[in-house]
Amino acid sequence: MKREKFDLLESTCVPLPLADIDTDQIIPARFLSATSRDGFGKNLFRDWRYDKKGNEIKDFVLNRAEYGGAILVASSNFGCGSSREHAVWAIADYGFRVVISDSFADIFRNNALNNGLLPVQIPSEMLSELTAKIIANPDLIVKIDLERQLISADENGISVPFAINTFRKQCLLNGLDNIDYLINMRSRIIEYENSRGGPG
Amino acid sequence: MLFQGSTMEPLTLFDKIWDAHVVKSVEDGPDVLYIDRHYIHEVTSPQAFESLRQRGTDVFRPERTTAVADHNIPTTDQHLPIRDSVSRAQVETLEENCRTYGIEHFGIGHSGNGIVHVTGPELGYTLPGMTIVCGDSHTSTHGAFGAIAFGIGTSEVEMVLATQCLLQVKPARMRITVNGSLRKGVTSKDLILYIISNISTSGAAGYFVEFAGEAIKGLSMEARMTICNMSIEMGARGGLIEPDEITFDYLSRITSFNSNPEAAKLTEKRLSLRTDPGAVFDRELEFDASSVPPMITYGTNPGMGMPIDGIIPDHEQSGTDNAGSFNKALEYMGFSPGMKLLGLPVDYVFLGSCTNGRIEDLRAFTAMVKGKRKAENVTALIVPGSQQVAREAEKEGLTEVLREAGFAMRQPGCSSCLAMNDDKIPPGKYAVSTSNRNFEGRQGPGARTILAGPLAAAAAAVTGRITDPRDLTTVYDL
C-alpha cells in the first residue's frame, strides 16, 4: 500500500514537557473498542484535555490558542506502557506529523515509524532549549529535514542533527510500506522455514 | 542446527535465539525476524485483519497464531451476550476473523479462554527457544520459559499475519543478576517492583534483559512469569530466563507438551539454551534478594515504588529529573512527600491480571485471608487469569476458602487491569492492585492505583488498610 511521503516539514510546535507520558494518557483504554483506525484524534490526551463533564480544561496545552502545529515536543520516555498503536493513530489523526523528545519507548517508536509519524530524538539539553524557546515564542517555526536528518529553527540559530536508520528513512522518504516489503520476501521466508525442516 | 553450541565465541541466550531466527539482515536497518508463535486478542487485531483484507493478502501461517478474547470481556455472566455493543462487536470481529482465516480461537467462556499471557503457557504453546509476539506489551511474560517474547503494535500484527516475520532492530543485551534469596513474606512481584524502583520506568529502554542468579533460579515458573511480565515496566523490550529443571518440570505437566513432537527435540537441545560462560552483555546489574521488602507504589508509574512501610520521597530523593511530572503524579494520587502509606484506608482490592492472576497468586492470597473476613470498606475483585486457573482454584478448595472469607470469584479476563469492561475503580478511590500499571486513569478515570504483590493485596483486603503482610500472619511461607 502507498503511504504519504515525508521529506520536509515546517511548523510551529506544541510543547508538552512531562516525562514518562504513557499510552494510557495518549489514548485511554475505554476508547480502544473501535475496529477501525480512524477518529482517535478527538480523544487524544482525553483526560488531560477534558474534565469529567466533557468541558475543555483551559490550561492544557492542546486547548491553548497560542500553541498549534504539526510538531509535538514532548519529554523523556515518551509513549511508554501499552503497545496500543491507537496512541500513534490518535496523535497522527489529531494532526501531528512529528514528535520530538530525548527518548521514546521502544514499541511506540516502531509503531510511529510504521504509520509515517516521525519520532525525532535529540539530546536532553537541546530538547530543554527547544522547549524553552517554544514557550517563549509560540510562533517559532521549526523545520524538520528528514533527508538531511536535521532540525532547525533559523532565527534562533538552533540546528540539531538526529539519527534514524537508513532503511526506515528510505521507507518514509519514498512512502514505502514495509509490510509490502516483507510480503515480497515470502519465497525467502519459505527457504528459511525449509532450512529449519519445514513451516511446522 | 538451530542453535549454536558453545565451541565458538561465547554467546548470550538472547543472541542464540535471535540469530537463529534471522531470515535476513537489512543493512543499517532492522533484521527480518521469523516468529514461531503469535498470540492475538480482540483489541489490537481488528485493524490488522482489515488492512490485510484491503491488501488482498491471506494469512501466511495460520497455524502459528492463536487467539483469545480477554481485554474487554465482562467478568460476570459470561454465558450471556456482552451488553456493551462496541465491545461485543470487537469480540465478534475476532471470532469472525479467526473463522475466515483458519486461526485457532479460544473465545469467551471456552475452557481454554483467559488472559493471553496466562493461557499461552498453559496450553503448551509457549516453549523455550522460541520467538513469540503479541499485540500487547506484556508479551514479555513468555520470556520466563527462555523465549524471546515481546509486544508489538497493530501494523506489526499485520506483518506477522502476512509473512510470519517482523522487521526488528536487535536490542542491546542487559543482564540483571539477583543473588541470595527472597525473605519470607516477599514475593516475586515485590522483587520486580524493587528492581524497577531502582532503575526507573525507562531504565532498561533499548535492552532485552536476561534475569539470572540464585534468587531467580529459585523461583517457580509462575513467579518467573511475574518477573518477565513486568520487564516492560522498566522500558525493556523484553525479559528472559534460562530454561532449567523447573522449566521442563512445568512443561512436562502440560498434556499437549508430551504429545508434541517438538518436545523431544527441545529436551535434547536444552543444554544449548544457555548463556555461555564469558558471554558479554552491554550492561550488567546486580541486586541482593535478601534486601527486598514487600513493596508498594505511591505514584503513577511502576518506577515510583517504595517499601510498604516506607516514606514517600520528594522528587530529588526519588532521583527523578522532571519535578513537574513527579509532583503531578503525587497530586493525582492525593499524596505528598514525607507521607507514610501504611495504615491508609483503601476502597478496592484487585487480585488478577497477567502479572498476578495465576494459581500461585490465588494460593498466596487465599492463605493470607483464610479464617479472616473481608474488610467492610473494601470492594474486592478476585479475577482468575484463565478458566484453567479458575478450575484449579475450585479443585484445590481455594474458591471455597475465599467464599467463607467474604470474597466472590469473578470469571477470567483482564478486568480491572485496564478497565475496558465494567470493572472500573471510581474516581478518587484507592485500589491496591496486583496488576502492573498504576498510570493515571488506568483502572478507570480518576482511579488511584497502588501496585502490590498478592500478599499485600490480601492484607489490605482483610484490614481495609495498607498493611504489611509480615505483620498479619505467619502463613506467608509459601
Ligand code: SF4
Ligand atoms: S491483564 Fe492487563 S496487562 Fe495483562 S494483557 Fe490484560 S490488560 Fe494487558
